[in-house]
Amino acid sequence: xxxxxxxWKFGDNISTDxxxxxxxFHLRSNLEELAKHVLxxxxxxxxxxxxxxxxxxxxxxxxxxSSREHAPAxxxxxxxxAVLAKSFARIFFRNAINVGLPVLVCDTDQIxxxxxxxxxxxxxxxxxxxxxxxxxxxxxxxxxxxxLADGGLAAHVAxxxxxxxx
Amino acid sequence: MGLTLAEKILxxxxxxxxxxxxxxxxxxxxxxxQDGTGPLAVRQLQKIGLEKxxxxxxxxxxxxxxxxxxxxxxxxxxxxxxxxxxKTGCRLSDVGAGVCHxxxxxxxxxxxxxxxxxxxxxxxAGALAxxxxxxxxxxxxxxxxxxxxxxxxxxxxxxxxTGKLPVGVYAKDIILYLIGMLGADGATYKALEFTGDAIATxxxxxxxxxxxxxxxxxxxxxxxxxxxxxxxxLEEQGRSGDYKPLSADEDAQYQKTxxxxxxxxxxxxxxxxxVDNTHTVSDLVGTPIDQVFIGSCTNGRLEDLAxxxxxxxxxxxxxxVRCIVVPASRQVFVAALQKGYIETLVEAGAIILAPGCxxxxxxxxxxxxxxxxxxxxxxxxxxxRLGNPQAFIYLGSPAVAAASALTGVITDxxxxxxxxxxx
Ligand code: SF4
Numbered sequence: 144x145x146x147x148x149x150x151w152k153f154g155d156n157i158s159t160d161x162x163x164x165x166x167x168f169h170l171r172s173n174l175e176e177l178a179k180h181v182l183x184x185x186x187x188x189x190x191x192x193x194x195x196x197x198x199x200x201x202x203x204x205x206x207x208x209s210s211r212e213h214a215p216a217x218x219x220x221x222x223x224x225a226v227l228a229k230s231f232a233r234i235f236f237r238n239a240i241n242v243g244l245p246v247l248v249c250d251t252d253q254i255x256x257x258x259x260x261x262x263x264x265x266x267x268x269x270x271x272x273x274x275x276x277x278x279x280x281x282x283x284x285x286x287x288x289x290x291l292a293d294g295g296l297a298a299h300v301a302x303x304x305x306x307x308x309x
Numbered sequence: 310m311g312l313t314l315a316e317k318i319l320x321x322x323x324x325x326x327x328x329x330x331x332x333x334x335x336x337x338x339x340x341x342x343q344d345g346t347g348p349l350a351v352r353q354l355q356k357i358g359l360e361k362x363x364x365x366x367x368x369x370x371x372x373x374x375x376x377x378x379x380x381x382x383x384x385x386x387x388x389x390x391x392x393x394x395x396k397t398g399c400r401l402s403d404v405g406a407g408v409c410h411x412x413x414x415x416x417x418x419x420x421x422x423x424x425x426x427x428x429x430x431x432x433x434a435g436a437l438a439x440x441x442x443x444x445x446x447x448x449x450x451x452x453x454x455x456x457x458x459x460x461x462x463x464x465x466x467x468x469x470x471t472g473k474l475p476v477g478v479y480a481k482d483i484i485l486y487l488i489g490m491l492g493a494d495g496a497t498y499k500a501l502e503f504t505g506d507a508i509a510t511x512x513x514x515x516x517x518x519x520x521x522x523x524x525x526x527x528x529x530x531x532x533x534x535x536x537x538x539x540x541x542x543l544e545e546q547g548r549s550g551d552y553k554p555l556s557a558d559e560d561a562q563y564q565k566t567x568x569x570x571x572x573x574x575x576x577x578x579x580x581x582x583x584v585d586n587t588h589t590v591s592d593l594v595g596t597p598i599d600q601v602f603i604g605s606c607t608n609g610r611l612e613d614l615a616x617x618x619x620x621x622x623x624x625x626x627x628x629x630v631r632c633i634v635v636p637a638s639r640q641v642f643v644a645a646l647q648k649g650y651i652e653t654l655v656e657a658g659a660i661i662l663a664p665g666c667x668x669x670x671x672x673x674x675x676x677x678x679x680x681x682x683x684x685x686x687x688x689x690x691x692x693x694r695l696g697n698p699q700a701f702i703y704l705g706s707p708a709v710a711a712a713s714a715l716t717g718v719i720t721d722x723x724x725x726x727x728x729x730x731x732x
Binding site: 169 | 332333334345346348349352353356357358359374375380382383385386389426427428429431443444445446447448450451454455457458459461493494497498527529583670671672676689691692693694696697698
């Protein structure tokens with residue numbers, strides 16, 4: 144599967160408080176509304192200007208902090224096709240797979256804001272079309288590939304009636 | 310070759326030896342959500358027509374984050390949780406009972422249990438040698454319904470903590486110091502295993518503070534072997550039957566070992582806006598503050614309130630400063646009342662709020678104004694955490710918080726701890 148869009152660049156340690164702030168706690172049962180504020184505390188313009196297919200590009204430890212699954216869920220709802228970062232916080236990474244948001248680890252120093260990117264999810268290859276360079280990301284663990292293929296964890300359990308990942 | 314504590318707990322629960330790096334499906338002994346993550350968990354189960362829980366007595370929906378509710382959207386979320394508990398027979402911990410992780414320690418945490426929670430600080434119960442870890446709503450929802458979940462068995466970092474803590478220095482200072490050393494992602498995907506003679510003599514209240522903040526270095530769990538302190542704590546909670554000895558093997562393989570002698574450790578604070586931005590108190594002394602928040606799953610326990618009452622007794626909160634105190638649970642609140650701590654704190658000008666998360670996550674009860682500064686005993690100082698991205702948060706121990714509340718500027722608690730015993 145090939146994804147294409149523009150890069151939105153963020154720094155290191157983008158927390159789930161940047162992505163889905165606690166002051167908007169009352170919107171957690173209204174994800175459409177919450178998605179209008181996605182990443183607001185890191186870049187107030189982002190939610191208004193992100194185009195379907197665009198990429199969120201972070202530095203180290205993207206998604207640290209709380210376990211709120213609402214964070215990857217609203218990034219996906221905003222139309223973002225994947226998140227690329229040098230590294231991810233553990234719970235965010237697992238949540239992203241569960242909600243069906245692709246996450247790729249790569250050297251994001253090679254990507255600047257506004258660069259045109261294409262991503263081949265099957266090979267994990269990232270093409271920086273603006274720079275004419277190629278980046279690679281390590282493959283996801285088998286269990287996560289399985290969950291993604293089923294459309295996320297809830298869909299996996301609905302399909303098999305059980306957890307079938309061992 | 311021996312097993313780490315993480316490997317040992319998971320091996321016992323899956324029924325055969327497992328090692329770091331393996332993917333396992335483990336039974337879930339205790340599952341929890343809170344009012345920020347519970348509604349999504351409930352809806353995920355409703356969506357796939359799986360509105361049931363495998364183990365109702367050990368599945369708990371806590372209402373602690375926005376409690377009492379400040380607005381109707383959140384009240385409606387609470388209604389949804391109460392209805393789900395009623396329908397499935399699982400437990401509901403309602404407004405005023407306290408913070409989920411404190412209540413898990415009091416009522417459910419025990420050596421060898423697998424605990425999953427839709428809250429990142431679920432790792433707190435690692436202090437009781439439970440494999441306790443935070444996950445998202447969907448993971449916990451499926452764990453609740455199926456009674457099992459998948460894990461990657463983590464590699465462990467052994468943290469050997471030795472020496473005797475000086476007066477005025479606490480577990481909070483140790484963990485802030487360690488996070489400063491490790492960095493906010495220094496233990497990502499790993500287990501932290503705290504050991505050493507400083508741990509052996511450390512009371513459970515302090516151990517819970519250490520394990521609570523393991524996730525601030527990215528760790529999956531923050532484990533402490535069970536021992537006489539664990540046994541005594543469980544007895545105190547009326548759960549002596551839940552005790553069993555559990556520790557890592559002598560010849561366990563660690564990814565690395567860190568050594569920390571705490572004999573000359575100073576009070577440590579985290580400065581805005583990351584937990585690994587740590588400094589000794591002397592670097593920050595004199596920084597003006599507008600608010601102090603004493604509470605949370607990190608430092609809202611009776612022992613913390615004792616330290617705070619000791620420092621604030623007979624004094625008064627500095628003019629222009631709000632000092633908000635939130636007991637972590639009803640049990641803590643009642644004991645603090647009986648011991649007179651609450652009276653001391655109210656007389657000193659503190660504001661006491663109902664047991665729960667209080668202002669910790671920026672939903673209500675202590676939102677900061679633009680440019681304001683708060684000193685918190687909680688675990689996170691991320692931008693926006695107290696409800697305003699234009700505000701600034703420092704993290705420190707209850708002693709630092711109490712001393713600073715009296716002066717209105719960041720203050721070294723060792724200057725005001727007026728009796729030698731101190732702690
Ligand atoms: S007290 Fe703070 S950190 Fe602890 S569970 Fe509540 S919001 Fe989370």
